[in-house]
Amino acid sequence: MMFEEKPEGNGSLVDENQLDLGAKHQANRKPAASGRAKLPARQEANAKCGLPRKSISMYTWQEIQRHNQETDQWLVINRKVYDVTGWADRHPGGRLVLNHCAGEDATDVFRAMHPDPDIVQLYLKPLLIGELAPKEPNQERNKNSQLVEDFQELRRTLETLNMFNANLGFFFLHLAQVLILEALAWVIVWHFGSGWLITILISFLLTVAQAQGLFLQHDMGHLSIFKKSKWNRLMQVFVIGHLKGFSAKWWNNRHFQHHVKTNIYPKDPDVDVGPFFVVGDLQPVKYGKNKVKHINYEKQHLYFCTVGAALFVPVYLNLDSIRAMYCRRSWEHFFPQDIAWVSSFYIRYFITFGPFYGIFGTLVLIYLVKLLESPWVAYVTQMSHIPMKISIEEKQDWFSSQVLATCNVEQSFFNDWFTGHLNLQIEHHLFPTMPRHNYHKVAPLVKSLCAKHGLPYVNKPILKAFGDIIRALKKSAALWMDAYYSHPET
Template sequence: MGGGSQQTVPGEPDSGKAKGVYTWEEVQSHCSRNDQWLVIDRKVYNITQWAKRHPGGFQVISYYAGEDATEAFTAFHPDPKFVQKFLKPLLIGELATTEPSQDRDKNAAIVQDFETLRAQVEKRGLFRAQPLFFFLHLSHILLLEALGWLTVWMWGTGWIQTLVCSVFLATAQAQAGWLQHDFGHLSVFKKSSWNHLAHKFVIGHLKGASSNWWNHRHFRHHAKPNIFIKDPDINTLHLFVLGRTQPVEASSTKIVFLMFLSTRTVQLKLHKSYKLSCLVKDLAWFISFYLRFFSSYIPLYGLVGSLVLISIVRFLESHWFVWVTQMNHIPMDIDHEKHKDWLTMQLQSTCNIEQSFFNDWFSGHLNFQIEHHLFPMMPRHNYHLVAPQVRELCEKHGIPYQEKTLWRGFADIVTSLKTSGDLWLDAYLHK
């Protein structure tokens, strides 16, 4: 039964066009840049043109060309009914009744059990946020900013006061990074537009960064974590080789160049799709951050001193950010696309750090990286409530659920980088 078998899809309004009935083999053949189909709830959609207009960026939706995107679609869209109005014109048919719901290597039992778990989580209300939690989190960020300024305003700009001020400001920046992450994942407000506005305020005005850049990059990471070329967080060939596969393949200078070129091509496509209107809005937001910062500190430090201060703050904050975000992914499996189900793919590429009040605060609850990746729109204060059920599901299907101490997580970053480097050197010397 192929594309030649045309009929109206049951349950869909007749738009005047006949719908096709397709096999997985046919769907999987439409995965090139200029010909892309995907499947959501057994419905087949032609996204070739829509991918260019996709609000989340064309890469993240194109990653599922030729595949079943049901789990990713559910994970990233808070209002599936609203999205249906965009999907309906793209509908070209459905899977044949003889075809399984999952494609390639996806385990049907795992997919079904995870769908059941998600339904239970929704019934328990774990996707509903507690506004007071996020209000208090924002308040403590603003308090830290105020304490930083008051320190040097009241007691002078000596080295000790400057260091104290830098620590206050770097802590505020790190915590604002976790808060913008919450808004970026639409996990705070019921209305997406409110989340988007709050995200622009926090990442733009409080941090001086681009919300659109973050969105396009971060959701690609979530869609295909630790997968070469697709996950921008591991495309670091100009600095590091990661995992156990990449070092061996990259031991050839030619392969390094080709992989780096592929990465740059994807990045250039992203920049090309970055609309001028988005650029202007982002510029306005993060210029407001620098205007606020320099107007506050130039009277105390002068221009050069203010530049030194912001450099110290960025140095401290960037180390905090990198260690926290990489301890969950760098030591895990990093490889080429394997087309696994959502649960298996996320568990192979993520791990948790033990829960404690400090760890929760220090990492913005990203110590629950497993639960965050499985349910990216869940408010972070609910991760610990769903974690026991996730662990039980993993045990049922024999999927490793890794949890470490904070220091073990940090140490594993260094160990994994050394292992990758050793593999590269050994492959290079013996090629």
């Protein structure tokens, strides 16, 4: 079934300063399957918008759900159907994010993950292939349509209340905290020398700076603080690359998967942590039945406390970031910008602390700080997810999937500072682009919507949240043991 759609506007959908979102990835793009080279995104948009009329097809959910493969990806956003197959490799959030949502209604996911959806209309318009047939519901039939409507109404209310507007002063004070702590560490070494007691003191100061820098890095990966997109990107790569020494692209691609499919195994990289640990109810049974025993998972909770948490940042995250930057497939996307910014992190340390510790001593200082930072970050990031529901893909509505996979930790001045407001994970996962200083304002409304639809709104003390990580790992270990010793080898 077809209908005619008249184009809107003149094809110039965004400001000139916003046009380079995907333009960097155009230069070395491979030809299309037909042998004709693809046009840059802006030219594609302008060419299609310049057509006098465009035919659009009508589709049913049954037809759309068949297009959920890596080589055939359709999405539905606000009842419009998009074929994103050819765009996936150019997607700034990573191709896997689109692949994870293929064949689904992605309206709430799309709105949650894009600070300014008007910008991405430039890229959506050429991908439009049709609409849902008039008799089709807005979402798949297995979803709670009333809950979806209530959540969308809640979001509109929060937008009206300006809850998505960032307070520049808040984030600059946070950045100032990090810079002052690092400067203070250098002044202490310069004035008092590099003795053991001084080294311990500055390691503590640098650890606090690095942990708080990671929380700021988390903000920069989600928010549009400045009106000009180029300043947002510059701020992000400065914080993630220069202050933290991680690849910004790597962080975005990994972290956005976590947000889009929170606690969905194996789509969420934060819970697909084999062979180091088995988490949830499904992965332990799978490993046990297949006789997988890379470590003694029976004692994994002890490994987490003694080794895993300490190596989380300096080994696991650090090596994964380096691997991503130098991976051949990602070379075009990560080089040279990410490598340059990450290199600047190490250069800064060698310039400031090299004269006192030498090259080797400075490297030891860097990894000592990362080692001290790591348990802090590991416990804060895992306390709201590992103890919660971890499942395979169930294609739930956005609100339910995020509420069931996350929990909050009680709010206080210390908890807010110590966790970088990651104690309010429910609100953060429902509204990733909301600045963290507004989470506590929207929490009562979210809690009310949970009560209306019978969903748990979990809020716990911080020490209980830390303990629940260990209890969850012990529970998963018991499931692994039962499957490992009770099932014959296959």
